[in-house]
Amino acid sequence: MKTTLKLEEVMMFVLGIYLFSLLEYPWWWFLVLMLTPDIGMVGYIFGNKVGAFCYNLFHHKGVAILIYLVGAYFSIPLCQLIGVILFSHSALDRMLGYGLKYDKGFKFTHLGEIGK
Numbered sequence: 001m002k003t004t005l006k007l008e009e010v011m012m013f014v015l016g017i018y019l020f021s022l023l024e025y026p027w028w029w030f031l032v033l034m035l036t037p038d039i040g041m042v043g044y045i046f047g048n049k050v051g052a053f054c055y056n057l058f059h060h061k062g063v064a065i066l067i068y069l070v071g072a073y074f075s076i077p078l079c080q081l082i083g084v085i086l087f088s089h090s091a092l093d094r095m096l097g098y099g100l101k102y103d104k105g106f107k108f109t110h111l112g113e114i115g116k
Contacts, residue, residue: 005111009095012061016088019068023081030085037089044106052101059090059100 020030043054057063068083070076093099099109107114 006095009091012091013088013095016084016091019084020081020088023077023084025077025081029081030088033081033085034089034092037086041106048105049103051106052103055106056100058086059093061087061090064090 017030037058040055040058041051044051064083064086066083067086068080071079071081071083094111097109097111098114099111102108102110
């Protein structure tokens with residue numbers, strides 16, 4: 001099952017690359033911006049509960065899709081870019097085993113404990 005889930009995330013990452021290719025931004029932006037959603041980890045400075053909330057906000061695919069769709073509907077390329085980056089980053093993270101966080105601590109995710 002783990003392999004199937006990882007393959008699903010690979011395909012979502014490929015979808016993110018495709019959606020980015022439809023935008024008018026240079027390719028290097030994709031590479032540079034791929035790690036920006038990890039800014040959500042800063043919330044852990046204020047404790048596990050705030051950290052998990054912030055991290056999950058920046059790594060929730062539903063939020064990413066909503067931002068992208070708002071950008072597509074209102075023709076706002078920057079919103080589309082943000083949505084694509086959030087979506088692609090989340091897919092990459094999950095492909096590597098980093099899931100949405102529980103408020104018990106950073107290593108406790110919906111995909112299991114990190115480091116086990």
